[in-house]
Amino acid sequence: xKLSPLGSKPDWTLLDAFxxxxxxxxxxxxxxxxxxxxxxxxxxxxxTQEALLVPGGQTGEPPRRVSFQSAADSADRPAPPGxxxxxxxxxxxxxxxxxxxxxxxLDPGHLGGQWAAMxxxxxxxxxxxxIREGDxxxxxxxxxxxxxxxxxxxxHLVRENAEPVTSRRPQDFDQDAxxxxxxxxxxxxxxxxLGLVGDAKLLTVQWQREKLFYRVSEIHARGGKxxxxxxxxxxxxxxxxxxxxxxxxxxxxxxxxxLHTLVNGCYANSELMQQDVRFEMLMRLFGRVHEEExxxxxxxxxxxxxxxTLPPYVYTTPNARRVNDNPYVYARNLLANRLYLCPVVYxxxxxxxxxxxxxxxxxxxxxxxxxxxxRLVSSAIEDYARGVVDGLVKHYQKHRRNS
Ligand SMILES: [Zn+2]
Numbered sequence: 001x002k003l004s005p006l007g008s009k010p011d012w013t014l015l016d017a018f019x020x021x022x023x024x025x026x027x028x029x030x031x032x033x034x035x036x037x038x039x040x041x042x043x044x045x046x047x048t049q050e051a052l053l054v055p056g057g058q059t060g061e062p063p064r065r066v067s068f069q070s071a072a073d074s075a076d077r078p079a080p081p082g083x084x085x086x087x088x089x090x091x092x093x094x095x096x097x098x099x100x101x102x103x104x105x106l107d108p109g110h111l112g113g114q115w116a117a118m119x120x121x122x123x124x125x126x127x128x129x130x131i132r133e134g135d136x137x138x139x140x141x142x143x144x145x146x147x148x149x150x151x152x153x154x155x156h157l158v159r160e161n162a163e164p165v166t167s168r169r170p171q172d173f174d175q176d177a178x179x180x181x182x183x184x185x186x187x188x189x190x191x192x193x194l195g196l197v198g199d200a201k202l203l204t205v206q207w208q209r210e211k212l213f214y215r216v217s218e219i220h221a222r223g224g225k226x227x228x229x230x231x232x233x234x235x236x237x238x239x240x241x242x243x244x245x246x247x248x249x250x251x252x253x254x255x256x257x258x259l260h261t262l263v264n265g266c267y268a269n270s271e272l273m274q275q276d277v278r279f280e281m282l283m284r285l286f287g288r289v290h291e292e293e294x295x296x297x298x299x300x301x302x303x304x305x306x307x308x309t310l311p312p313y314v315y316t317t318p319n320a321r322r323v324n325d326n327p328y329v330y331a332r333n334l335l336a337n338r339l340y341l342c343p344v345v346y347x348x349x350x351x352x353x354x355x356x357x358x359x360x361x362x363x364x365x366x367x368x369x370x371x372x373x374x375r376l377v378s379s380a381i382e383d384y385a386r387g388v389v390d391g392l393v394k395h396y397q398k399h400r401r402n403s
Contacts (some may be wrong), residue, residue, distance in 0.1 A: 002274045005180060006216045010279035012056045012064050017081045018286035024068040027052065027285065034265040034290050034323050034331055035281055041269035044278065054282065057275040066286065083231040084342035086292045087399030090233070094403055098396045100152030105232035106141040107222060107336065109239035110134035111214060113162025119214050123242070123251055123352055131352060131361045134162060136381065137238040139365055143385045144238075151393065156230045158222050166221035170206075170213040177208035197247055216335065223339035234296060236388065237336050237346040240361070241313070245353040257354040259310035261301040262346035263293045264338055265331030266321045280338050293343035294324060296395050300345050301328035303391025307383045308349055349384055 003009065028047060036043065045054040046063070050070075053063040091101050112134020116122035124130035138159065145155045159165055181189045186203055193201040201207055226235060243254035264284055272278045284290065304310075305328055312327040320330040337344040350357050359372045360380040369376040 003276050004274045005176065005212060006220055007274065007276035009057060010276050012279065015064060015066050015282060015286065019067045020069045020073050021080065022069055022286055024049065027068060030285050030290060035267055035285055037266045037268045037318060038321060039318065043269060043272050054278065080287045082287055082341060084233045087396050088401065090400055092401045092403050097152035098393055098400065099148060102153045102396065103230070103232040104148055104153050104155045105158050105226050105230045105235045106144055106155060107158040107235055107237045108134065108137035108141040109237055110137060111162055111164055111218070112138060115162065115164070115214060118210050120248065122248065123245065123358065125251060125358065129362060131358065133240050133352065136240050136361060138162065140238050140381050140384050143365055143381060144388055147385060147389050148392070151389070156232065158225055158230070164214070164218050165225060166213070166217040168213060168217050170209045173209045173212040173217070174205070176212055177205050180208055181205065219335040219339060222336070226340045232342060235340045235342060235344045237344060239346070239348050240350050240352050241348040242352040251353060253355045253358070254351055254353050257310055257351045257357055258313040259304055259308055259349040260313040260328050260330055261297045261304070262330055262332045262334065262337060262348065263290065263297045263323060264333065264344060265290070265323060266319065267333045268319070271333055277338070283341070284338070289343055293345070294329070296343055297329050297345045298324060298326045299395035300347070300388055300391030301326055303389070303394065304347070304349055304384070304387035307387035307390060310349060313348070347388070350380055
């Protein structure tokens with residue numbers, strides 16, 4: 001019974017609600033074009049003429065069966081179970097602002113504040129100055145909340161300050177960290193990463209413990225908040241990207257600057273061997289989350305491309321794939337976009353260690369233009385917010401009913 005780190009055993013009976021809701025052709029198309037990883041090993045499930053057969057967790061237990069829709073089944077499709085509403089299922093606008101009734105969760109990536117160095121998301125090229133991704137994402141969320149509320153949306157921040165949503169802390173994950181290292185073949189690992197860099201740092205108990213805290217446990221806690229408390233129609237995960245900057249005490253600038261957005265998909269066979277991951281992927285696929293998530297991500301990516309004028313990032317690794325003709329949209333299986341049970345657009349604009357971008361981000365959020373390195377430039381945060389708003393407005397203008 002393999003599970004992902006800190007994952008819990010799924011309730012496989014929840015898949016029963018999707019019986020006869022999706023044709024085999026629809027399932028295969030979504031699997032082939034979005035959820036599968038090209039050139040991965042075959043998935044741990046079987047697609048037959050009539051049904052999907054998927055092993056649960058117990059050995060010896062027969063596979064679970066989800067029947068495909070057949071021609072004899074009713075053609076009008078009930079709304080898939082779940083709390084979120086697609087643009088076409090929201091109440092008619094009847095002349096109200098275009099985001100009226102829409103519940104949006106803004107998820108500011110990372111923690112920032114005192115946690116930024118531990119998260120490896122603190123960048124400083126000079127004593128006395130720094131940018132922290134978690135603080136920038138929170139500032140962006142606050143600017144966005146105002147703009148989106150003005151357009152009628154009901155906006156929640158998944159994190160309101162620089163403190164974790166999870167109540168657990170690194171020391172709570174000592175046993176899990178040691179177990180992960182043992183399973184990877186490092187039974188007697190180094191305790192502290194003080195003075196270590198690169199892979200040697202990753203193989204310490206301290207680094208593993210901290211990562212389980214600020215990444216895994218934190219995202220699970222945010223998933224609980226999104227799925228049980230906020231129950232939004234969409235989630236926007238707000239991040240700032242970076243190129244490798246090397247040792248944080250002597251970081252390097254990068255000449256690159258780019259933008260991309262992520263939807264959920266591109267699962268490797270090794271990921272699907274974990275039963276919670278396999279289950280979560282199928283809940284998204286049968287739940288037709290991608291049918292809203294892809295056009296939404298494309299619209300937001302186009303808005304961001306217009307406002308930032310950044311070129312698209314191009315992945316060269318197998319963990320991401322293109323899913324449509326928009327060069328700014330990729331699918332990746334991330335913990336956040338897998339656990340949140342609704343359409344998620346995960347935003348990765350800007351390279352924080354691109355020199356001009358770094359200086360613009362140091363200047364924070366401002367209106368108009370300011371002189372940086374001899375050039376008059378707008379606020380990167382303002383351009384970020386404008387791009388998101390523009391993309392959302394276009395998407396909902398196109399897909400919402402007025403009456
Ligand atoms: Zn990030």
